């Protein structure tokens with residue numbers, strides 16, 4: 496049995512795409528591995544350092560999202576990154592030996608700076624360049640053997656492996672295992688307008704949406720533009736509703752597709768059917784969320800409990816790391 500570690504940045508409203516892409520997978524992994532999951536608030540600061548007014552609220556919201564999705568705080572260690580100071584310490588130590596070129600060559604580095612050009616986020620900072628070093632430290636601090644990552648994070652994990660090899664070589668001790676990626680067949684959901692689901696496009700379905708809010712979002716989804724009357728034969732391939740049917744309504748999808756092509760079902764009815772299906776699937780999560788929203792003290796306690804358990808491992812491993820580096 497290996498040790499899984501993963502984190503997510505608390506950067507605003509968590510959406511259904513995040514859930515299907517990562518969290519749903521974590522909920523499954525918790526039964527097969529020892530898991531450590533943390534809210535990566537320090538990583539959020541690498542790009543959102545200027546306005547931190549929502550940070551605490553976002554951390555709290557993310558904890559509710561995780562718990563309502565079914566992450567079990569007894570089975571897993573669930574905590575907040577900045578509460579365990581060794582994350583900062585290890586990033587500093589690893590930064591000493593990480594070549595600048597390795598960081599500049601990370602493909603997402605220049606892309607993201609370019610993406611955000613012209614916005615209020617200037618990423619020409621020391622912290623943003625060091626983002627992958629901070630992430631390597633997160634993984635190494637717990638000697639994680641497996642890291643569930645999406646496509647977007649796989650270059651960072653590859654870099655972590657290089658940093659591990661360099662450390663073990665420089666200090667002549669196999670302190671860290673080389674972490675392996677755990678790829679899941681992530682179900683990719685588009686936004687309701689067909690572009691990538693992203694807060695900045697305003698096309699997300701919030702994970703914490705109520706049944707009414709969710710139904711309203713489904714109603715707004717883009718359908719086959721060539722279809723005017725419900726007897727017109729439709730083209731499900733170009734329809735966003737269809738993509739959601741494939742994920743959330745696996746049993747009826749084939750039938751609905753055939754009826755759409757035959758002009759035998761209207762988009763209004765098709766959407767109604769999808770919204771019902773989604774709401775049924777998410778009902779348990781909605782219920783749990785409503786409960787947790789009434790108990791902020793409990794959520795805080797869960798995180799504090801996780802902080803303590805993470806701290807214990809971090810303190811122990813940090814000692815070994817510093818010993819190997821002879822900085823005790």
Ligand code: TRP
Pocket residue numbers: 500501502503504535538629630633634642643648
């Ligand atoms: N960088 C990750 C993200 O933005 C979050 C993260 C931070 C992470 N440290 C990590 C993920 C360590 C996996 C392992 O999604």
Ligand code: SF4
Pocket residue numbers: 718719722729730731734735736737755756760761762763765766
């Ligand atoms: Fe899309 Fe459904 Fe309308 Fe067909 S019937 S175009 S799948 S919404």
